[in-house]
Amino acid sequence: MTDNRPKTSKRPGRRPTTFVEEILAAVLPVLLSVLESICSFFFQRLNTAVTILEVSSSRLFGLASRLLGIPPCGTYKPEDSAVLILGVQEGIGRSAALRFSELGYTVFALCPNEYEGGLQGSQMSSDGRRHVSSLLYIWHNRKERSRSLPWGLLAPVSLDVWSTSQRQRAVETVQAYCAKYTLRLVALVISPVPGCNSLSPYMSLYRLAARGVDTCTSCSAEEERWRKRILSQVTEPILMAHDYTWLLRQASGRIIVISPCSEDGLCDFGFSIEEARRAVCQHLCGALQPLGIRVISIITGPLEEASSRPFSDRLVVGCRGQDFDTELLRSIDSRTQSEHATAPIVRPPSVKDDEILRIAQEVVQSRHPKLVYTIGALPVLRAALKLVPANVLLTFKWLSFEILSRNDFMTCWVEKRGSE
Incomplete structure (x- = not known):
């Protein structure tokens, strides 16, 4: 005789899981909202404390430098100064x-550019012309809207950084212009490249392969981004400091290196790249100090998003966004989605351009600038993480990855939050 009754052997095992998921779905948003408020309050207070400490330490450093008779950096009027x-x-x-340029400085704006062809005299690429x-x-x-400001000349120069001949021509151009108009090169500002994803290329390719995505085309794109x-x-x-050492030495100038922390939290892949950049600054500081050139590091939190800047300043950002590998962006797995979904909780507030430019302007106009300036809470937390053993940090990252990749409920919840 056939038993036509519905089989219910698996239901008792599912009911506790479903019940727990319902409880978590109701409680977790409330807990995350409370945690978000606590973290926001903490970061605001820490940002305020860092700002006060930076202002106080800058004044004390300048006073101590004058008392000790440390040779000052050269300071000149904006109309007699040039900034690279x-x-x-x-x-x-x-x-x-x-x-x-708005303040009256003559600005030489260098646009690193990949040229079409490897021979001398090759033409500028379309990206270089667009920049x-x-x-x-x-x-x-801006100059038309603000005619009352003492605008200085803005001279953009597009060059291939890896071409010795093009770099030499750029140096000769800057040197000839400064000599003709009696200008002093008071500062070399090295800004970061925006839009660099701090996600490890090896990890992203591993996850693409695990999802069955063809990594042949994505591999070359990831390698290019890494390079x-x-x-x-x-x-x-290093290359720029070497090329303009002589011009900076004439004015007892400064090299300002802006080093922002990446946007993927405290323990990310970009941490190692940022530490390497700061190690380069320390090397340049020791090498150029006897020549009277100061190397100043401005370490900041994550920079503001491009969408928060004026629309007129985002022309190239919008154009470059069309060149991204859309297939790669669509293939990001649950761990990357979780970082975006929990961004208001684990990420500190971004640093605005005005805060960084205020420090850079202070450095250019100061006779005794500090060697390191800190903006935002994230660099302070990063410095505190250096006290934690590396094995502990690696274990924590591994556990976080395992939890987010194996917990089905967390994965579904993160995907739902990320799509909202």
């Missing part, structure tokens, strides 16, 4: 070029 800025394609580099034209368009618009980040963060500061 590397990385003005977008982001803080572009904002710095416009700000110093230069966008910068000049924004500069002319560009190493070059921009570590190699370019």
Whole structure:
């Protein structure tokens, strides 16, 4: 005789799980909201404390330097000074070029550019032409709107950083212009490249392969991003400092290196790249100090998003966004989605361009600038993490990855939160 009754052997095992999921779905949003408020309050207070400490320490350092007779940096009027800025394609580099030109400085804006072809005299690529034209368009618009300001010349120069001949021509151009108009090169500002994802390329390719996505095309894109980040963060500061040492020495100038912390939390892949960039700054500081050149590091929290800047300053950002590998962006797994879903909780508030430019302007106009400036709470927390053993941090990251990748409920909840 056939038993037609419905089988219910699996239901008792599912009921406790469903009940727990319902409880978590009701309680977890409340807990996360409370945690978000606590973290926001904590970061605001920590940011205020860091700002007060930086202002006080800057004044004390200047006073102590004068009392000890430390040789000062050269200070000149803006109309007699020139500033060289590397990385003005977008982001803080572009904002710095416009700000110093607005103050009356002559600004040489260097746009690192990949040229078409490897021979001398090769033509500028379309990206290089777009960066230069966008910068000049924004500069002319601002100059027309603010005629009362003492605008200085803005001269964009697009070059391949890895071409010795192109770098030499750029140096000769800056040197000839400064000699003709009796200008002093008082500062070299090395800005970060915006839009660099701090996610490890090896980890992202591993996750793409695990999801059955063809990684042949994505592999080359990831390798290219890896190469560009190493070059921009570590190699370019050394090359630029070497090329303009003589001009900076004449004015007892400064090299300002802006090093923002990445946006993926406290323990991320970008931490190692940022530490390498700061190690380069320390090396340059020791090497150039006998020549009277100061190397100053401005360490900041994560920079503000491009969408929060004026629309006219985001022309290139919008254009470059179309060149991204859309298939790669659609294939991000639950761990990356969890970082975006919990961003208001685990990420401190971003640092605005005005805060960084205020420090950079203070450094250029100060006779005794500090060697390290800190903006935001995240650099302080990063410094505290250095006291934690590396094995403990690696274990914590591994456990977090395992929990987020194996917990089905957490994965579903994160995907739902990320899609909202």
